[in-house]
Amino acid sequence: MKELFPAKQVWGFVFSLILTLAALTVYFFNMSKAMGMTIFILTAFIQAAVQLVVFMHARETDDSKSIFMTLYCAIFLAIITVVGTILCMIWGWTY
Amino acid sequence: MKIDHSQPLEYSTEQNRLNILGFWIFLGAEIMLFATLFASYFTLVDRTGDGPAGARIFEITPVLAETFLLLTSSFVIGLGIHAMRLGHKKAMLTFFVITLLLGLGFLGFEITEFITYYHEGATLQTSAFTSVLFTTLGTHGAHVTLGLFWGTFIVLQVKKRGLTPETANKSFIFSLYWHFLDIVWIFIFTFIYMKGMT
Amino acid sequence: MGFFTRFLIPNPSPVIYTSMVAIGITILLIVFGLTHFKKWFYLWSGWLTTVDHKRIGIMYLIAALLMLFRGGVDAVMMRAQLAIPDNKLLDSQHYNEIFSTHGVVMILFMAMPYIMALMNFVVPLQIGARDVAFPRLNAISFWLFFMGAMLFNISFVIGGSPDAGWSSYFPLAGNEFSPHVGTNYYMIAIQIAGIGTLMTGINFMTTILKMRAPGMKLMRMPMFTWASLVTSVIIIFAFPVLTVALIMGTMDRLFATKFFAMTDGGMDMLWANLFWVWGHPEVYILILPAFGLFSEIIPTFSRRNLYGYRSMVASMVFISIYSFFVWTHHFFTMGQAAYVNSIFSITTMVIAIPTGIKIFNWLFTMWRGRIRFTVPMLYSIGFIPLFTIGGVTGVMLAMSAADYQYHNTMFLVAHFHNVIIPGVVFAVLGAATYYWPKMFGFMLNERLGKWAFWFLTIGFCLAFFPMYITGLDGQARRIYTYSESTGFGPWNMVTFIGTVLMAISFFLIVYTVYYSIRHAPKDVGDDPWDARSLEWATHNPVPEYNFAIIPQVSSREAFWDAKYKGHELFKGDYEKIHMPNNSGGPFIMSCIFFVFGFALVFSIWFLAIMGLIGIFVCMALRSFEIDHGRYISVEEIKETEAKYGGVNK
Numbered sequence: 027m028k029e030l031f032p033a034k035q036v037w038g039f040v041f042s043l044i045l046t047l048a049a050l051t052v053y054f055f056n057m058s059k060a061m062g063m064t065i066f067i068l069t070a071f072i073q074a075a076v077q078l079v080v081f082m083h084a085r086e087t088d089d090s091k092s093i094f095m096t097l098y099c100a101i102f103l104a105i106i107t108v109v110g111t112i113l114c115m116i117w118g119w120t121y
Numbered sequence: 122m123k124i125d126h127s128q129p130l131e132y133s134t135e136q137n138r139l140n141i142l143g144f145w146i147f148l149g150a151e152i153m154l155f156a157t158l159f160a161s162y163f164t165l166v167d168r169t170g171d172g173p174a175g176a177r178i179f180e181i182t183p184v185l186a187e188t189f190l191l192l193t194s195s196f197v198i199g200l201g202i203h204a205m206r207l208g209h210k211k212a213m214l215t216f217f218v219i220t221l222l223l224g225l226g227f228l229g230f231e232i233t234e235f236i237t238y239y240h241e242g243a244t245l246q247t248s249a250f251t252s253v254l255f256t257t258l259g260t261h262g263a264h265v266t267l268g269l270f271w272g273t274f275i276v277l278q279v280k281k282r283g284l285t286p287e288t289a290n291k292s293f294i295f296s297l298y299w300h301f302l303d304i305v306w307i308f309i310f311t312f313i314y315m316k317g318m319t
Numbered sequence: 320m321g322f323f324t325r326f327l328i329p330n331p332s333p334v335i336y337t338s339m340v341a342i343g344i345t346i347l348l349i350v351f352g353l354t355h356f357k358k359w360f361y362l363w364s365g366w367l368t369t370v371d372h373k374r375i376g377i378m379y380l381i382a383a384l385l386m387l388f389r390g391g392v393d394a395v396m397m398r399a400q401l402a403i404p405d406n407k408l409l410d411s412q413h414y415n416e417i418f419s420t421h422g423v424v425m426i427l428f429m430a431m432p433y434i435m436a437l438m439n440f441v442v443p444l445q446i447g448a449r450d451v452a453f454p455r456l457n458a459i460s461f462w463l464f465f466m467g468a469m470l471f472n473i474s475f476v477i478g479g480s481p482d483a484g485w486s487s488y489f490p491l492a493g494n495e496f497s498p499h500v501g502t503n504y505y506m507i508a509i510q511i512a513g514i515g516t517l518m519t520g521i522n523f524m525t526t527i528l529k530m531r532a533p534g535m536k537l538m539r540m541p542m543f544t545w546a547s548l549v550t551s552v553i554i555i556f557a558f559p560v561l562t563v564a565l566i567m568g569t570m571d572r573l574f575a576t577k578f579f580a581m582t583d584g585g586m587d588m589l590w591a592n593l594f595w596v597w598g599h600p601e602v603y604i605l606i607l608p609a610f611g612l613f614s615e616i617i618p619t620f621s622r623r624n625l626y627g628y629r630s631m632v633a634s635m636v637f638i639s640i641y642s643f644f645v646w647t648h649h650f651f652t653m654g655q656a657a658y659v660n661s662i663f664s665i666t667t668m669v670i671a672i673p674t675g676i677k678i679f680n681w682l683f684t685m686w687r688g689r690i691r692f693t694v695p696m697l698y699s700i701g702f703i704p705l706f707t708i709g710g711v712t713g714v715m716l717a718m719s720a721a722d723y724q725y726h727n728t729m730f731l732v733a734h735f736h737n738v739i740i741p742g743v744v745f746a747v748l749g750a751a752t753y754y755w756p757k758m759f760g761f762m763l764n765e766r767l768g769k770w771a772f773w774f775l776t777i778g779f780c781l782a783f784f785p786m787y788i789t790g791l792d793g794q795a796r797r798i799y800t801y802s803e804s805t806g807f808g809p810w811n812m813v814t815f816i817g818t819v820l821m822a823i824s825f826f827l828i829v830y831t832v833y834y835s836i837r838h839a840p841k842d843v844g845d846d847p848w849d850a851r852s853l854e855w856a857t858h859n860p861v862p863e864y865n866f867a868i869i870p871q872v873s874s875r876e877a878f879w880d881a882k883y884k885g886h887e888l889f890k891g892d893y894e895k896i897h898m899p900n901n902s903g904g905p906f907i908m909s910c911i912f913f914v915f916g917f918a919l920v921f922s923i924w925f926l927a928i929m930g931l932i933g934i935f936v937c938m939a940l941r942s943f944e945i946d947h948g949r950y951i952s953v954e955e956i957k958e959t960e961a962k963y964g965g966v967n968k
Contacts, residue, residue: 030204030212039196046188049311052319053181062319070311074304081199082300087132092528093145100149103556103643104156107596111160114592114647118659139452143525146555150517154559161589168584245576249584252576256567274942
């Protein structure tokens with residue numbers, strides 16, 4: 027039975043629950059907007075990294091270089107798209 | 122078909138390795154898909170017209186339940202893949218079925234949540250905000266629904282055909298998909314619900 | 320009867336009735352011909368169910384030529400309407416439909432499949448592979464594209480064509496201002512074709528990353544393969560944006576959501592934003608493979624290796640990532656703050672640097688080369704100066720303050736035609752001539768090809784250079800008529816003459832194909848151009864397994880070095896070859912997609928739900944299917960190879 031629950035994955039799960047709780051602190055405690063956003067961004071991205079490395083085995087084969095290249099590209103361009111859209115549509119919108 | 126026994130079953134043939142890399146690349150495209158939805162969400166989030174804002178309709182309890190269900194299902198399917206690598210077909214199938222049940226539970230909560238929103242006067246047509254809210258959540262929910270069907274097919278195939286390079290490959294790829302949906306949910310949880318409620 | 324009135328077109332005219340009859344007769348003739356010559360089975364087993372990348376490539380090519388005709392007819396009608404002031408040839412609605420479909424057809428259903436045709440045909444050969452990574456998916460890609468294109472094309476006889484421009488800006492594209500179903504066609508047909516394109520991107524990226532011949536490191540890949548890899552990356556990250564934008568647009572039109580509405584908080588400019596987040600990378604999806612093709616053609620006909628290989632690769636990678644940083648320059652005038660415009664102005668101008676590097680590399684490749692002026696080379700040489708003019712006007716447009724003058728004028732129209740025609744169209748026409756013997760086993764007639772080139776080039780200059788002048792003078796695009804007092808009349812007449820020359824060149828190209836089928840010698844050998852890269856190391860036309868023995872690559876120009884430096888490409892002996900099975904699945908599923916799309920366009924919900932179920936059933940059946948492919952035996956390979964005269968060792 028024990029071999030079915032590898033320590034790495036169990037700890038990964040516990041860690042992801044802790045990260046969720048960390049994000050919840052913003053809901054339960056009063057804090058500044060910037061502080062809240064920082065916590066959100068940190069917890070979300072760390073959480074995603076935990077999933078990728080612990081659960082999705084992104085690092086285990088010879089293809090991991092291609093996989094990470096794709097992921098970095100995707101994440102980078104995703105951020106550009108989101109930030110750029112907000113830049114045009116909200117921050118820099120003059121109408 | 123050459124089978125390489127030094128690798129886990131899901132990587133054991135050339136086509137299997139191609140499938141896994143191809144699916145990762147597909148997930149790259151999916152990241153962009155959800156990024157676009159998020160970009161639209163952030164643009165439209167304050168454009169509520171005469172309809173309700175997020176802070177008025179979001180409730181913490183169902184959201185936490187959904188998050189917990191999906192996080193757990195992601196963990197369980199990880200165990201399923203681990204069991205598959207150990208060659209425990211039965212344990213693997215059990216984990217997969219639990220995953221799908223958790224996914225079903227998630228979907229149940231999401232549907233009730235949508236019905237609540239509807240009764241509070243937030244429909245798809247109410248405002249730009251509700252349009253983009255339902256579309257973003259709905260796209261994720263549709264992915265989960267598709268995943269439930271897909272996962273069921275894979276459970277049936279593993280049950281009937283046993284752990285072959287093909288079924289192992291399909292199971293592994295399905296697990297990638299499921300973990301990915303969990304990642305997307307984390308971003309929805311954080312940047313739509315948590316941000317909307319604080 | 321009420322049910323059927325929705326299929327009527329909103330602005331019937333004799334032209335449209337004539338085309339209806341013409342379409343009907345063509346379909347009847349095709350059906351009759353197939354039955355008479357007993358070709359149904361051949362069509363089904365050889366083409367509709369094929370998963371062979373070469374045949375899929377040829378089908379893309381045929382589709383692209385058909386669409387070039389369709390888009391060209393639109394162009395000629397448009398320019399005929401504008402040829403003289405206050406012309407009454409077309410009414411405004413008809414003109415709106417024509418410029419909208421011209422743009423969509425030329426970009427998405429002509430240029431894209433033409434590029435896809437060459438990628439499909441050439442890339443697996445260039446990397447020494449036997450097929451792409453996912454042959455079945457490749458067939459799905461093609462048929463989804465094809466059904467999307469067909470759905471878009473029936474719009475002008477059933478229900479009416481889209482009329483809000485190829486960029487379909489809201490609120491114009493919303494239900495209020497575009498009440499008939501045209502824009503539904505736009506949203507759904509492009510969606511279907513777009514899914515196919517996305518799948519192609521994934522397929523080719525996997526293929527190029529994982530299936531290269533032994534010894535072919537990334538920095539030994541031929542330039543077109545590099546271009547295809549980079550293009551695939553752009554497709555993968557750009558097309559999901561379009562998918563989302565189109566879903567939102569569709570929902571706004573069909574389900575009255577408020578994304579781009581004028582009321583309830585909707586934001587029409589979000590459409591423009593998302594459209595161009597996809598749209599600008601899309602431009603590079605077209606031009607980078609074209610650059611790759613020129614980089615194949617120019618070294619071959621200069622008998623020199625490509626100058627600055629590394630800088631070529633670097634500039635391409637740079638352009639691909641950078642293409643996502645510049646989209647706002649398409650709507651400088653629409654309300655962002657000056658600092659936002661400045662940021663995107665600068666990022667846009669920066670793109671000229673890597674492009675300039677490439678131009679100089681091509682020039683240095685030709686420098687002191689022994690140039691042969693064949694048709695592909697003529698297109699490449701014509702490309703360089705004309706494209707540079709287009710690039711320079713692009714930098715002019717990139718200055719956001721000056722753009723307030725250029726925006727939405729003929730100057731802009733001249734600019735983007737000036738990059739797309741010498742860039743993409745010249746590339747694909749040249750490359751089609753270049754790879755023709757590879758595809759069909761005979762050469763296209765050079766003399767006729769040169770005539771076509773000169774007609775196209777002179778026609779192009781006459782058609783588009785006057786637009787720069789009228790554009791600066793203020794002639795707006797997308798306006799169906801103008802008064803004589805503007806003085807635009809003579810220039811527009813020159814443009815019309817240029818258009819006619821270009822139309823003649825199209826017919827010359829078709830005639831070249833016809834003439835060459837009839838008269839060209841059928842035994843051109845395996846290497847008619849004295850080329851340099853691996854695709855020429857196999858036979859003409861290519862056997863279904865591509866290479867009897869997988870080549871071993873030890874340098875950048877593998878085939879050239881095998882010919883002239885004695886590298887050994889094919890080592891070892893024949894082994895049985897694993898090939899994928901044909902399947903009717905992709906075709907059938909895409910047909911269901913067509914029905915689904917059609918039902919959505921006209922809001923026939925019952926049929927749409929049936930279609931959706933049908934699509935999922937196809938996917939489920941595919942999941943349960945067991946398909947291990949088949950083997951070609953050593954005897955069979957020997958027999959085929961003997962017919963071609965043995966492996967090129």
